[in-house]
Amino acid sequence: MKKKNILLYTLGLSLSLGLYSCDNFLDLEPISMITIDNAYVTGSQLEAALTGTYESFQSSDYYVWDHVLFQDVRSDNHYAGGDNPEIFQIDALNINPTNGRVFNAWSNIYNAIAKANLVLERAPAITDPALTEQRRAQIMGEAAFLRAYHYYNLVKLWGGVPLVLETVKSADPAVVRVPRATEQEVYAQIIADLEFALDNRLPDTYGSDASVNKARATKGAANALLATVYAQMPTPNYNKVLEHANAVINSSAGYRLLENYDHLYDGNHYNNDESIMEVQYLGSNEGNWGPQMHLPPSLSGDTWRKFTTPSHDLVNAFDAEGDEIRKNATMVFEAVPWADEYWSNQTGSQVPFAYKWRNASGWASADRPYIFRLADIILLKAEALNELNRPTEAAQEVNRVRSRVSLEDVPQTTAASQTQMRTVILKERRLELAQEGRRWDDLVRYGVAREVMNNLNETDLRTGQRVNYNVTDADLLLPIPQQEINRNPTLEQNPL
Structure with a gap:
């Protein structure tokens, strides 16, 4: 992923106001008596704010559906379908800065970060005796994980982005115009947040209730994200990928592959042993509109x-x-x-x-979309082993995933070749994780996005002509939303 020029960026008044917009997850009465200073003084209020931070997974269009558009439709896995010109742009890799889905993703993710910042800022000052120090630490660990996850999605979509690490208390342009950080700086902050979360804060489980353990940040989720981050960053650290993938695989939470692959999606086996973290849609007024x-x-x-x-x-x-x-x-x-x-x-x-x-x-x-599940992490471990020149061991991990779906083991001659195993692992991730928001990242990480997309043999039946995606390096990142540039004319656009 290419480096970007760094110029000043303004988050805009809408995002700063979003810091105080808690949607429908806080019911603090009487409203006339609530201020930003007295709304977060009890343990129960802090818990409500944390619940609101998790709620972004359900209310944000990006986490409901757009992550599939920017990963699977943008890649070789899916076509746009439907009749929406903005999604046609994503499919054709000809995405304009005015594309509403791009703006919504940017805004939704930053709004989720604002919620996490609020929890992290307020938690240390609460003196409510009902809030134990252990629970305070856990809450801060959960919020740090969530902030890291959201920043990970930003940096892999846009490259260097503004790092906003505290609540915005003024609409003064000097305050809200935050400079873009480099990709390396954003990744460093993500890693710092996750290490903070793991440092005696997040548990392996919160007890025996799977609907809680799969809904909230745990050590397993933090290690899964760290393994993913160390693989995806501009200069991967595969020793760290291996370390954190093993931490997930060997976790006392007892993650294991389901014997029946179809059970992952049949609607009857959510919060299962393979799930590390998933969005907890309940249906009805807490439902997922994506399937429709x-x-x-x-x-x-x-x-x-x-x-x-x-x-x-x-x-x-x-x-x-x-x-x-x-x-x-x-x-x-x-x-x-x-x-x-x-x-x-x-x-x-x-x-x-x-x-x-x-x-x-x-x-x-x-x-429910999976945020992380074990097969993804096993295949990341295989990737790390292969990049560390241990292809035979990598093949053993791939075989764990293949055997579940009754496929033969990787041939020994293939398993002996690091180059061939790269192809095997990328293919295996595609077949295992299609429609789960992974494909574009995989193509970029492997350095083959341009090659794969430009070599596709797809015919538009309306014209009888082969589709020419004409992918360049500029297409590896999304354009900065034009609405954001309009708020700050000094903000340089990503190459188009």
Whole structure:
């Protein structure tokens, strides 16, 4: 990932006001008596603020759905589908600075960071005797993890971004215009937050209730994020990736691969042993609207054209591997009443649909995206071992994941080659994690995003012409939202 020129950046008044907007998770009465100084003086108020910080996973469009657009639709895994010009831009890797999905992602993630900052700032000053020192430390560890996770998503999408580490108390431009940090500085802050969280603050579990342990930051989640960060940063540290991946795999939390891959997505096995952390959608008024966007008419109950259509290249990758188990868990084919520019010009033809979220429930699904699960971390461990020139050991980790879906072990001749194992691991991550918001990062990390996208053989059936993605280095990062540049004309745009 290329380095960026660093100029001043203003977060804008909307973000500074967002520091005080706690959506619907705080019910502090009487409202007329509440100020920023007296709203966070008890342990229960701090707990409510922390709950609001977690709530960003459910309320933010980025964590509901856009992370799939910027990872799977942007890559070779899925087409845009649907009828939204802004998502067509993402699919074509021709994303404008005025794209609303780009602005929403930026704003939503910074709003989540603002909530975490508020908890971290207020927690040390609370003197409520009902708040034990152990719980205070845990709360701060949870908030630090959440801030780190959000900054990780920012830095891998945009490169260097403004580091805002405390609440903004003024709308003065001199205060809100925060300079962009470098990628290295952002990654350093992420690592510092995670080390802070792990330093006697986060537990392995919060008890025996899986719905709590999988919903909240734990040592397992922090180590999973650290393994991911050390792999994705501009200069990877694979010794650290291995260290933190092993910490997850050997955790006393007892993570293990489910025997049945389909159970990860069937809606009946959430908060399972493979899950490290997941968004806790409950349905009804606490539901996930994402499944309604991509499920076929027979499952969604409506007949408009759906989004996030699996690509020919992804289908071919499953078929070439003979990977029926993961293919059938990842997509479902159905005849549709619309024409599709990649699958058929005729209505009534079979088209694949994204299938890892399977219950639309009228825009109020209980289907849950995984934030981290064990197979992802096992494959990161394999990647680390291979990059440390231990390809045979890397193959053993890959085989753990392949055996679950009844695929043969990696051939010994392949396992002896570091170069060949790179190809094997990247392919295995694609088949294992499709529609889980990992693919674009993997292509960038492996240094093959341009090659893979420009070598795709996709035909637009409306014209009969091959699609030319024409990916350059400038496409590896998203453009800074134009709305943010308008607030600060000195902010230089990422190369377009």
